[in-house]
Amino acid sequence: MKNSLTAVIYLEPDQVSLRIIELPKGRVVNDVRSGALALGNDKIANYAQNMAAIVNNLNGFKQQLKDYQVQNVHFYGAIEDLAPIDARYVADQLEVRTGLKIQWLNNNQLMAKTMGCVVNRLAEFKTLSKHCLYLLTLGLDSMTLAFFHHGNFEKQWEIDLGGAKISRLVQRLRQTTTNPQEIIQDYISSKLEYISPELKRKKRTVLLIQNAPVLSSHYIKEGKHLAEIPQELLSQANREMEIKIDDRHPWSQNITTEQERRLVIPNYLVIARTAYLIHPLSIFVTDISMMDGLVNGFADSRAQSQINTMIRTSADDLAQRYGVDTAHRDFVTRFALQFFDQLRPLHRLDNHARLLLEIASKVDDIGNFINQQSHYRHSAYILKSNPLIGLSDDDNQIIAEVARYHSSEAPTATQEHYRRMDDDIQLIVAKLVAILRLVDALDDSRQQKISSIKLNLTNDSLLKIKVIANNDLVLEKWSFSKKSELFSDVFGIKPVLIERGGH
Structure with a gap:
């Protein structure tokens, strides 16, 4: 045993x-x-x-x-x-x-694990998310709002509304302001209103609250993981924005410590304001916790696959938000993964690195939204400011740096950003960039002229890349000649581009 x-x-x-x-x-x-x-x-x-x-x-x-x-x-x-x-x-x-x-x-990793657990372990989730469902997860430093449509994860927002942060603000306001209610209301609203245009308000929307132990212990019956919350309680909060709690409050008997007491009202107000923006048909609370999410990774073989799906979905959402050329993105992603798979003996990276290359291929051009000139630098900036759900800080840094170096600049000792990275990350970035630069060059015209690619790694230190194209590849060849230099430096192998019928 x-x-x-x-x-x-x-x-x-x-x-x-x-x-x-x-x-x-x-x-x-x-x-x-x-x-x-x-x-x-x-x-x-x-x-x-x-x-x-x-x-x-x-x-x-x-x-x-x-x-x-x-x-x-x-x-x-x-x-x-x-x-x-x-x-x-x-x-x-x-x-x-x-x-x-x-x-x-980090919070993005914890959220991905916990959301996966909610989807798999909560028996009612499929029914609740049949149309639109928002999962609100409360935290000390921030809160996370995730959107599910027809049972599938679509996007998430991390918002600077942690219970501990708001609690500290409440304490300061009580010392300096006679009527802090309106200030707290404005503070919470200011943090939530910016995502309001993205929220889908439909008749059958459900709000599910997570990581609210006081609510859970009050409403959820023993042996269950879900309970419905009366909406009137939250409507009252939006009207009065009361920030005190006493023994008459319905949750008061479930508060066991003074620290918990300080967190209850900030979380209560955040829930109320979120509900006001979403207009849900019903509101539920679950007691599935972060610990449940961590344990679920060992007990459920589907857990990591589900997290990887969330990562890909978040990357696609980011690419769409910043207007990435879909055809070029799909071309680069498809062939970058082919290169990765067929060159495994050369790069010796694992499947997690393959996932990072896939994500980088999807989002490396998001910087064009700001400016086409030096777009790769803008891409790195956006990615560092928008870490993807399910990925570690190192993973997000790798993706941002791969995006930075996929185009004109190369990861060399002269690059300040590259020098600052840990040694282990440096090598992964260099290998992934070397592959991505080759593939990106093969669609430099953004016309997807190449329909198929075959790779042949010869014994004389050559990588023959044989392509079938439906149009002239003059621009692609010129770009390939420049971008292939890094591949030679990293792997000691010279890439050679051969059109159909070439030798």
């Missing part, structure tokens, strides 16, 4: 938890949580100051792992607003004191 047990430890700014599951069914064997950790006054992620409490809890978890004889342990942490250098310090301290090595996850 011990060989089938897997443990997941999850560190959040306000608590650390352990769940032991039995695979392959995912049955929960043990599920424990720490007491509340104090949130920071400056940064929400207060891990350094809470280090003693975190280590104490982790050592307690380790004893439970020993008791259950669990060998397979995964330790994750929500990076929230923690700076990268501080995250490394905290990770090192945790490993030294507990022997556990943490893997930091």
Whole structure:
């Protein structure tokens, strides 16, 4: 039995938890949580100051792992607003004191895992999302709103409306303002109104709320994962915007700590304003949590495939938003993946790198929306400002840098952005760029003249690229001669373009 047990430890700014599951069914064997950790006054992620409490809890978890004889342990942490250098310090301290090595996850990774879990584990999801469904996930630093249409994920927005941030604003306003209600209302509205034009208001729209433990514990019955919330309660909030809570409030008996009390009203107001913009037919809450999302990745073989689909969907949505040439995008994506697959012995990259190349192929031209001149730099800027759901910070950086160097500039030691990257990332970027530049050159005219490509890697350090074209390739050949130089530098192989009938 011990060989089938897997443990997941999850560190959040306000608590650390352990769940032991039995695979392959995912049955929960043990599920424990720490007491509340104090949130920071400056940064929400207060891990350094809470280090003693975190280590104490982790050592307690380790004893439970020993008791259950669990060998397979995964330790994750929500990076929230923690700076990268501080995250490394905290990770090192945790490993030294507990022997556990943490893997930091950003909000986009956590959201993808959790949304996948909601789709798969919530029995009612298919019915709720039959038409239009918005999934609102509350967080300490930000909130996420995702849109599903006919059961399929379409897009998501990360909005700067974290419960802890609003709570701090409320506390400051109470000290300086006699009537802070209107200010809070305007603050929340200002953050939400900019996405209002993109929201689809249809008669059969459903709003589903996640990561709202006070709501969950009040409305959801034991053994269930879903409950409907009375809309009148939220309508009242939009009318009065009351920011106090007392024992008469319907949720008050479910609040167990002062920190939780401070977060309830900000989250309540965010939910109310979101509902006001969406005009849902009904509102539900689910108790499926971030921990459920993490565990789901081990218990459900479909989890990663579903996340990859979300990543591709987000990339397509970004490309559409910035007016990317669809025919050129599809051409480049198709043949870039062909090159990747047939050149595996040469680049020796894994399937995750293949996914990153696919995404980069879809979005490398989004910078044309700003200006065709130096569009590749604009593409990198947009991608860094719009990290894709489901991808790590390193993954998003790789995609942005591949977009930066897919056209005119090359990733060399003279490029400042390239020099700043970690060594491991540098090599992946260089290999993916080398492939993408070749394929991009083959459609330099944006007319998709080439219908098929065959690759032949010879023993004399040549890569013969034989193409069948329906038109003259003068421009493509000229572009290919320039863009193929990086491929030779990276792989030590000279690419040669051969038209049908060539030698």
